[in-house]
Amino acid sequence: MKRKPRILILGAGYGGMMTASRLSKQLGYNDAEIILVNKHNYHYQTTWLHEPAAGTLHHDRTRMRIDSVIDTNKVKFIKDVVVEIKASDKKVILEGHGELEYDYLVIGLGSEPETFGIPGVEEHAFSIRSVNSVRQIREHIEYMFASYNNSEVKHDDYLTFIVAGAGFTGIEFVGELTERIPELCKEYDIDRSKVKILSVEAAPTALPGFDPELVDYAMSLLESRGVEFKISTPIKEVTKDGVILATGDEIKSKTIVWTTGVRGSSILDKSGFETMRGRIKVEKDMRAPGHDDVFIIGDCALIINEEINRPYPPTAQIAIQQSYTVSKNVKALLSGSSELEEFKPDIKGTVASLGGGEAIGIVGTKKLYGGSASTMKKIIDNRYLYLLGGLPLVVKKGKLNLFS
Amino acid sequence: MKRKPRILILGAGYGGMMTASRLSKQLGYNDAEIILVNKHNYHYQTTWLHEPAAGTLHHDRTRMRIDSVIDTNKVKFIKDVVVEIKASDKKVILEGHGELEYDYLVIGLGSEPETFGIPGVEEHAFSIRSVNSVRQIREHIEYMFASYNNSEVKHDDYLTFIVAGAGFTGIEFVGELTERIPELCKEYDIDRSKVKILSVEAAPTALPGFDPELVDYAMSLLESRGVEFKISTPIKEVTKDGVILATGDEIKSKTIVWTTGVRGSSILDKSGFETMRGRIKVEKDMRAPGHDDVFIIGDCALIINEEINRPYPPTAQIAIQQSYTVSKNVKALLSGSSELEEFKPDIKGTVASLGGGEAIGIVGTKKLYGGSASTMKKIIDNRYLYLLGGLPLVVKKGKLNLFS
Numbered sequence: 001m002k003r004k005p006r007i008l009i010l011g012a013g014y015g016g017m018m019t020a021s022r023l024s025k026q027l028g029y030n031d032a033e034i035i036l037v038n039k040h041n042y043h044y045q046t047t048w049l050h051e052p053a054a055g056t057l058h059h060d061r062t063r064m065r066i067d068s069v070i071d072t073n074k075v076k077f078i079k080d081v082v083v084e085i086k087a088s089d090k091k092v093i094l095e096g097h098g099e100l101e102y103d104y105l106v107i108g109l110g111s112e113p114e115t116f117g118i119p120g121v122e123e124h125a126f127s128i129r130s131v132n133s134v135r136q137i138r139e140h141i142e143y144m145f146a147s148y149n150n151s152e153v154k155h156d157d158y159l160t161f162i163v164a165g166a167g168f169t170g171i172e173f174v175g176e177l178t179e180r181i182p183e184l185c186k187e188y189d190i191d192r193s194k195v196k197i198l199s200v201e202a203a204p205t206a207l208p209g210f211d212p213e214l215v216d217y218a219m220s221l222l223e224s225r226g227v228e229f230k231i232s233t234p235i236k237e238v239t240k241d242g243v244i245l246a247t248g249d250e251i252k253s254k255t256i257v258w259t260t261g262v263r264g265s266s267i268l269d270k271s272g273f274e275t276m277r278g279r280i281k282v283e284k285d286m287r288a289p290g291h292d293d294v295f296i297i298g299d300c301a302l303i304i305n306e307e308i309n310r311p312y313p314p315t316a317q318i319a320i321q322q323s324y325t326v327s328k329n330v331k332a333l334l335s336g337s338s339e340l341e342e343f344k345p346d347i348k349g350t351v352a353s354l355g356g357g358e359a360i361g362i363v364g365t366k367k368l369y370g371g372s373a374s375t376m377k378k379i380i381d382n383r384y385l386y387l388l389g390g391l392p393l394v395v396k397k398g399k400l401n402l403f404s
Numbered sequence: 405m406k407r408k409p410r411i412l413i414l415g416a417g418y419g420g421m422m423t424a425s426r427l428s429k430q431l432g433y434n435d436a437e438i439i440l441v442n443k444h445n446y447h448y449q450t451t452w453l454h455e456p457a458a459g460t461l462h463h464d465r466t467r468m469r470i471d472s473v474i475d476t477n478k479v480k481f482i483k484d485v486v487v488e489i490k491a492s493d494k495k496v497i498l499e500g501h502g503e504l505e506y507d508y509l510v511i512g513l514g515s516e517p518e519t520f521g522i523p524g525v526e527e528h529a530f531s532i533r534s535v536n537s538v539r540q541i542r543e544h545i546e547y548m549f550a551s552y553n554n555s556e557v558k559h560d561d562y563l564t565f566i567v568a569g570a571g572f573t574g575i576e577f578v579g580e581l582t583e584r585i586p587e588l589c590k591e592y593d594i595d596r597s598k599v600k601i602l603s604v605e606a607a608p609t610a611l612p613g614f615d616p617e618l619v620d621y622a623m624s625l626l627e628s629r630g631v632e633f634k635i636s637t638p639i640k641e642v643t644k645d646g647v648i649l650a651t652g653d654e655i656k657s658k659t660i661v662w663t664t665g666v667r668g669s670s671i672l673d674k675s676g677f678e679t680m681r682g683r684i685k686v687e688k689d690m691r692a693p694g695h696d697d698v699f700i701i702g703d704c705a706l707i708i709n710e711e712i713n714r715p716y717p718p719t720a721q722i723a724i725q726q727s728y729t730v731s732k733n734v735k736a737l738l739s740g741s742s743e744l745e746e747f748k749p750d751i752k753g754t755v756a757s758l759g760g761g762e763a764i765g766i767v768g769t770k771k772l773y774g775g776s777a778s779t780m781k782k783i784i785d786n787r788y789l790y791l792l793g794g795l796p797l798v799v800k801k802g803k804l805n806l807f808s
Contacts (some may be wrong), residue, residue, distance in 0.1 A: 132554040135592060139543065139550035146543035150536040188539060 004033045007330055008092060008102035010082050012038035012066055013046060014316045014384070015298030016108035018323035019330075021388055024074040026331055034075045035102075037094065041066055041079045044131050046110075047316045048381065050169060053134035053257070054176030055142065055184075056355070063131055064397055069389045082109065085271040087291050104293050104330050111262035111299035111314065112278065120238035125258035128169055137257060141180075144254055145188040157252040159195045162243055164235055165260035166201035167208070168352050171218060173259060174199050175355030178225035197227045198251065200243070202234035202260075207352070214360040217369055221354055262314065264300045276302055279314075285340035286326050293333070295326045303345065318345050320384060351377040375402050408437045411734055412496060412506035414486050416442035416470055417450060418720045418788070419702030420512035422727035423734075425792055428478040430735055438479045439506075441498065445470055445483045448535050450514075451720045452785065454573060457538035457661070458580030459546065459588075460759070467535055468801055473793045486513065489675040491695050508697050508734050515666035515703035515718065516682065524642035529662035532573055541661060545584075548658055549592040561656040563599045566647055568639055569664035570605035571612070572756050575622060577663060578603050579759030582629035601631045602655065604647070606638035606664075611756070618764040621773055625758055666718065668704045680706055683718075689744035690730050697737070699730045707749065722749050724788060755781040779806050 007023060009016050020036045027034070044063035051057035066077050081095040091101045113129060115121040126137045144158040161177060163170050177197050185192045199206065199222070206229060207215045219229060234246040242252040264278025273280050273288060279302035280288050286301065288294045298319035305312050312318055325343040332340055351361030351373055359373035368376055378399040385393045394400075411427060413420050424440045431438070448467035455461035470481050485499040495505045517533060519525040530541045548562040565581060567574050581601050589596045603610065603626070610633060611619045623633060638650040646656040668682025677684050677692060683706035684692050690705065692698040702723035709716050716722055729747040736744055755765030755777055763777035772780055782803040789797045798804075 130554075135550045136547075136554045139547040143540075143543040143547045146539045150534075150540045 004030065005103040005334060006033045006035065006101065007104045007106065007334075008100060009034070009036045009106040009108065010085075010092065011108035011110055011298070012036060012040075012043045013108055013110045013298055013319065015301075015319040015323055015326075016106065017043050017066075017069070017388060018320050019106050019108065019297060019327050020070055020075050022323055022327035023330060024071045026327060027074070027334070029074065032103075032334055035078060035100070036066070036070065036075050037078045037080055037082060037092070037100070038066060039079070039081045040131070041077075042131070043069065045316075045381070045384075046129075049128050049130075049134045050173040050176050050353075052131070053128050053137040053173055054180045054355075055138040056176045056180050059131050059135055059138075061397065064389075064393070069393065082267055085267065085273075087271065087273070087288075087294055090293065102293075104295070104333060106295045106297055106326060106330065107265075107268070107280075107288075107300055108297040108319070109265035109267055109300055111264055112266060113258055114261045114263045114277065115258070116260065118235060118237060121258055124238045124240050125164065125256040127258045128173060129262075141255060142184065145184045145190060148190060148194075149188060155254075156194075157242060157254050159190070160198065160242075160251070160253040160255070161196065162198045162200055162251060162253045162256045164200050164238075164243065164256060164258050166199045166203075166206035166229070166231070167259060167261060168350075170199060170201070170257075170259035171207055171222070172353050172355075173257060174222055174227055175353060175358070177355070178222060178227060179355040181226075192226070195226075198230060198253075199227055200230045200233050200235060200245075200251075202232070204232045206231060210350070210352075210360075211362060211367060214362070214367055214369070218352070218354055218360050221358060225356070262299060264302075268300060279311075282343075284342040285329055286322060286343050287329075287340075295330065297322045297326050303343070305345075312345055312347070315350075316384065317348065317380075320387065321345060349376075351380060353377050378402050408434065409507040409738060410437045410439065410505065411508045411510065411738075412504060413438070413440045413510040413512065414489075414496065415512035415514055415702070416440060416444075416447045417512055417514045417702055417723065419705075419723040419727055419730075420510065421447050421470075421473070421792060422724050423510050423512065423701060423731050424474055424479050426727055426731035427734060428475045430731060431478070431738070433478065436508075436738055439482060439504070440470070440474065440479050441482045441484055441486060441496070441504070442470060443483070443485045444535070445481070446535070447473065449720075449785070449788075450533075453532050453534075453538045454577040454580050454757075456535070457532050457541040457577055458584045458759075459542040460580045460583050463535050463539055463542075465801065468793075468797070473797065486671055488671065489677075491675065491677070491692075491698055494697065506697075508699070508737060510699045510701055510730055510734065511669075511672070511684075511692075511704055512701040512723070513669035513671055513704055515668055516670060517662055518665045518667045518681065519662070520664065522639060522641065525662055528642045528644050529568065529660040531662045532577060533666075545659060546588065549588045549594060552598075553593060559658075560598070560600075561646060561658050563594065564602065564646075564655070564657040564659070565600065566602045566604055566655060566657045566660045568604050568642075568647065568660060568662050570603045570607075570610035570633070570635070571663060571665060572754075574603060574605070574661075574663035575611055575626070576757050576759075577661060578626055578631055579757060579762070581759070582626060582631060583759040585630075596630070599630075602634060602657075603631055604634045604637050604639060604649075604655075606636070608636045610635060614754070614756075614764075615766060615771060618766070618771055618773070622756070622758055622764050625762060629760070666703060668706075672704060683715075686747075688746040689733055690726060690747050691733075691744075699734065701726045701730050707747070709749075716749055716751070719754075720788065721752065721784075724791065725749060753780075755784060757781050782806050 042063040048062045052059040083093040113127040148158045235243045236246045237244040280296045281302040282296045299314040329340045349363035353359045361368040361373040382398040446467040452466040456463040487497040517531040552562045639647045640650045641648040684700045685706040686700045703718040733744045753767035757763045765772040765777040786802040
């Protein structure tokens with residue numbers, strides 16, 4: 001008897017989870033063996049992580065056990081770390097389980113923080129990238145508050161919080177901080193005026209590429225809550241004592257959170273794929289060039305927006321859309337067809353939360369501010385949960401306080 | 405018109421607070437001006453601090469604003485730090501308010517951790533001594549858990565907790581840790597088996613001087629919850645990496661909590677009083693030898709138990725009893741009498757909590773174990789609140805879950 005073809009999905013982020021979920025619904029038991037590999041036994045919502053990082057939402061609200069969402073009768077889950085992909089041998093090396101062969105591979109290994117080669121970032125800065133990393137940020141911040149009053153000498157750098165990068169993640173995190181810091185001041189008997197939140201951005205504006213009117217709105221709002229913006233201010237080095245700016249000035253701080261963007265997965269570089277900053281420029285059908293059986297999804301996939309000749313930013317929205325094309329195309333290959341669908345992104349809009357029930361966004365051509373943008377953001381978050389796990393998952397993990 | 409005599413009370417611990425409270429009730433408005441000086445605007449229950457240090461009780465449950473308990477029409481409260489006492493000039497130097505004269509002085513400046521000259525304790529060890537210090541311990545422990553999983557290399561020293569000293573505070577803290585650590589393991593996805601709690605004691609037994617049968621009970625119970633005892637194990641040095649034992653062996657740990665006992669206040673040494681480890685051997689009427697107008701109370705007062713020719717251990721119980729004698733004697737001096745009362749301690753018993761609703765104790769000649777000892781401990785805690793602030797304070801801050 002012929003062995004069932006094996007579909008191997010690497011990574012349980014937005015792209016990998018949605019592909020596994022869709023394939024398990026579209027394929028019969030005998031069509032294929034589906035294996036999902038992920039380093040944790042849970043999936044988490046990367047786009048929500050600024051909240052548990054600041055401590056405004058518990059991290060368990062952002063994650064779910066993989067076996068509670070995926071049909072484990074149809075998808076075999078392996079908890080393991082991917083070491084290398086050997087595409088020429090059609091196999092993957094895992095840290096614990098050794099080699100695993102595949103017939104079709106879907107790579108959704110996510111992203112890593114982009115340091116731009118700035119010295120000290122890896123050693124001394126935090127990044128918002130996983131449940132593990134944001135729990136550490138939350139507790140580090142709280143430890144700084146807890147330590148401040150227990151020292152005869154007052155360390156102002158304990159109460160200076162630098163967010164490097166004023167892109168989406170940086171701005172959303174700063175927004176949550178403005179909500180959380182007054183609570184911490186109360187808990188640890190510290191005057192709010194002693195605490196500094198700095199948003200440091202190399203580009204000439206916060207939220208580069210976003211509508212200027214909305215950027216102004218966001219900056220004014222955050223400034224009114226005590227955020228100090230340092231725009232057009234490149235950082236030259238991160239040290240254990242703070243950051244050194246390109247001007248040579250130093251800002252002392254024990255907490256530098258690095259949010260200047262992401263690159264793809266270093267596993268792709270290591271595995272011999274041709275990449276640009278860890279991302280593979282995919283064919284129109286989402287396959288890696290030169291590999292008929294390898295699909296790339298999410299942050300690892302580079303797709304050029306031909307209107308402006310620049311890559312689409314890697315977002316949850318685009319990863320979810322890609323999962324439709326990828327699962328359809330894997331199914332087509334399984335059935336012997338070579339008629340694959342082309343992926344066409346359909347960017348519906350972008351919403352950035354600012355904390356405290358506020359947000360800004362563009363949906364279609366419409367600008368949203370304040371409460372209505374915040375409600376839209378929650379609707380977007382809930383929609384993903386609905387696609388992934390239906391109404392039960394929305395009820396369990398969704399943001400149901402739509403209008404607060 | 406003659407100025408009212410001024411009674412100055414330094415320190416709002418058990419002794420200072422109870423003296424202020426009693427004097428404000430016993431004296432009329434025109435009898436004296438009463439001033440209480442304390443470095444925080446709150447009083448806290450030193451004997452409860454092992455709980456917020458472990459994170460099993462919120463620190464706000466152990467403290468109360470001074471002006472919420474003391475009658476501020478009769479007692480003037482000054483929030484300031486005592487720098488020096490100039491007994492020969494009958495005045496006290498405060499950090500912020502400068503000089504303050506007195507007619508009668510009550511010194512209740514509490515204690516400081518005893519390091520026995522062991523190198524590294526002040527720099528690298530935590531101590532359970534104030535609201536500020538225990539908040540830092542709680543958050544440091546949580547930060548260790550939060551950091552463990554966010555590192556590729558696993559640092560076992562992050563999950564090794566050393567409690568130096570198995571006296572009352574050390575044992576009570578270890579007991580709370582056994583309650584707290586399973587919660588932290590759950591919160592941070594860590595196996596309980598990876599965490600080590602070490603109780604390290606130089607003396608040949610835990611709880612030296614306590615009933616051996618009760619000591620056995622306590623140690624067995626704590627061992628069954630995963631505590632590892634290292635008895636007869638002196639520590640030679642504390643470093644940033646852990647402790648070095650007298651044998652030369654090193655135990656790596658990022659968390660050393662120092663509970664090997666206390667000394668009195670270094671302000672007394674600095675002010676020229678004759679002290680033994682920061683404590684003044686008081687006269688029978690609680691006055692400092694050679695100073696007719698200076699009373700010593702609480703941890704700063706040294707009183708010999710003549711039955712065994714050793715000092716009474718400084719406890720809340722004895723400080724509260726002293727406040728009765730001190731307030732009575734201050735009142736007598738005010739009224740021109742020289743007939744002062746002799747202080748006679750009446751040690752009713754000792755109860756040590758072990759966490760998880762367990763305790764051990766001796767009340768009179770009766771040994772108490774388990775739940776009944778735990779209930780007794782809570783009754784003792786509530787009794788103090790009753791003495792200080794009556795039933796309203798018991799209701800507000802008391803331990804009302806007597807049987808759980």
